[in-house]
Amino acid sequence: MTEEQPQTRTPETAETAGPGQTPPGEIAEGAGGAEDTDGAEGTEDTGDTGDKPVKQRKNGLYGGLSDELAENMKSGWADTERHDLEPVPQAGFAADRRAALSARFPGERLVVPAGNLKVRANDTEYPFRPSSDYAYLTGDRTEDGVLVLEPVTTGDGKPGHEATAYLLPRSDRTNGEFWLSGQGELWVGRRNSLTENEKLLGLPVKDVRKLTEHLAEATGPVRLLRGYDAAVDKALVDKVTAERDEEFRVFLSEMRLVKDEFEIAEMEYACESTARGFEDVVKVLDRAEATSERYIEGTFFLRARVEGNDIGYSSICAAGPHATTLHWVRNDGAVRSGDLLLLDAGVETRNLYTADVTRTLPIDGTFTPLQRRIYDAVYDAQEAGIAAVRPGAAYRDFHDAAQRVLAARLIEWGLLQVEDVDKVLELGLQRRWTLHGTGHMLGIDVHDCAAARTEEYVGGTLRTGMCLTVEPGLYFQSDDLTVPEEYRGIGVRIEDDILVTEDGRRNLSDQLPRQADEVEAWMARLRP
Numbered sequence: 400m401t402e403e404q405p406q407t408r409t410p411e412t413a414e415t416a417g418p419g420q421t422p423p424g425e426i427a428e429g430a431g432g433a434e435d436t437d438g439a440e441g442t443e444d445t446g447d448t449g450d451k452p453v454k455q456r457k458n459g460l461y462g463g464l465s466d467e468l469a470e471n472m473k474s475g476w477a478d479t480e481r482h483d484l485e486p487v488p489q490a491g492f493a494a495d496r497r498a499a500l501s502a503r504f505p506g507e508r509l510v511v512p513a514g515n516l517k518v519r520a521n522d523t524e525y526p527f528r529p530s531s532d533y534a535y536l537t538g539d540r541t542e543d544g545v546l547v548l549e550p551v552t553t554g555d556g557k558p559g560h561e562a563t564a565y566l567l568p569r570s571d572r573t574n575g576e577f578w579l580s581g582q583g584e585l586w587v588g589r590r591n592s593l594t595e596n597e598k599l600l601g602l603p604v605k606d607v608r609k610l611t612e613h614l615a616e617a618t619g620p621v622r623l624l625r626g627y628d629a630a631v632d633k634a635l636v637d638k639v640t641a642e643r644d645e646e647f648r649v650f651l652s653e654m655r656l657v658k659d660e661f662e663i664a665e666m667e668y669a670c671e672s673t674a675r676g677f678e679d680v681v682k683v684l685d686r687a688e689a690t691s692e693r694y695i696e697g698t699f700f701l702r703a704r705v706e707g708n709d710i711g712y713s714s715i716c717a718a719g720p721h722a723t724t725l726h727w728v729r730n731d732g733a734v735r736s737g738d739l740l741l742l743d744a745g746v747e748t749r750n751l752y753t754a755d756v757t758r759t760l761p762i763d764g765t766f767t768p769l770q771r772r773i774y775d776a777v778y779d780a781q782e783a784g785i786a787a788v789r790p791g792a793a794y795r796d797f798h799d800a801a802q803r804v805l806a807a808r809l810i811e812w813g814l815l816q817v818e819d820v821d822k823v824l825e826l827g828l829q830r831r832w833t834l835h836g837t838g839h840m841l842g843i844d845v846h847d848c849a850a851a852r853t854e855e856y857v858g859g860t861l862r863t864g865m866c867l868t869v870e871p872g873l874y875f876q877s878d879d880l881t882v883p884e885e886y887r888g889i890g891v892r893i894e895d896d897i898l899v900t901e902d903g904r905r906n907l908s909d910q911l912p913r914q915a916d917e918v919e920a921w922m923a924r925l926r927p
Contacts (some may be wrong), residue, residue: 500560508622511624529542539564563603621635688762790901867896
């Protein structure tokens, strides 16, 4: 990063600066002037910031801006508008999703924000990722965007909606924003023009900087996806109710329970890329032993960034006793031969769908007899869980099937004093070592559809097109005095991503071996 980083957003304004609000440090107050343009000569996009100068960063090396330089920077730039754009592959699917949303809430204005940049420290931000519902309904992934469905009456007299994406236009060249603002084009890259985005997204696009004023004047019922854009929330504060907005949030979540063709293809790719990431890790385990779990984390991250957008969640690279901590993401521990590595990681595609896969691997390539005994128990439990996944089955059947296997093994090993499996499950005694549920819905969120009604999710029935994880585990804590000493510090989880099909199920992550002998043979082929 260069020393001359301009002022961008401050911690005080990061959560409140949104459409229609200018973050302090970007556009200074001043006399109005020429109409704001989209930045590229010959385009029709306009904004509302006028000719206001851009405020300079405190303690920058340049104390001011001469009129001559300011005028020089306004002209002499080629027209870079792109005219040969086609809709993104997701555009048609997003349109179908918006139609389903429209049918559910006729006559109501629906507002779904993408969210804003979040400050990491001082004038640096976290990489932006839009709200999942916004991305699902638009295919757009840029900050500050807002999808608005305005209620209309269709040509046949039926209620419907007109969808508009409100987005940031190109950064302004009239007032120098494009090269003086920390979010300007020459600092963070070129934004699409509004016209370009219309072609890409396949829906009308307007300038988001005018949206809050428009929303403040709105009449009639409104539903809002809250918590993503403080300025939008504020503009609608007297037009929405918590109950109605919660109903909206729940429906948006339930829309994603069954995946469409586009989503399934994305998740297939996420799993394929994730499998390659796991192979990358196995190839460098010797280097991880010389450093730490962070070498594993960095190795998988490289694959995720090269082939996707990012990791879908913080990678769990848990070696040795860290494998008994369910979400060990510090990844700062030693990697030792003779221990197990529990690697729980997933690539997020560039359209934001994620895999969620776990393998527990012997770091030196060979399970010890006790490690294999525990691993085989988890494998058998996962096999039972996967076999229970099919259309028409109760959602929780796979969980119950896996827990039954694990409870039986714990009794067999003498770790439970109660010898009746049904009684153990009734009392939940196996949970001392199994700890968590056996899976969850998966998609554009790693824990997808989380706001869905219980009767539609955990208490519901599996349907073709649903995608879920099956991930039983056994975890023997290092300080657990109720188990023999040799068990302590061993954690095993095996996780795969299962698509419900018309005739049963398909394991999307089956590129990776699961059975113990196959794991050892796979590692032997990959290691130098």
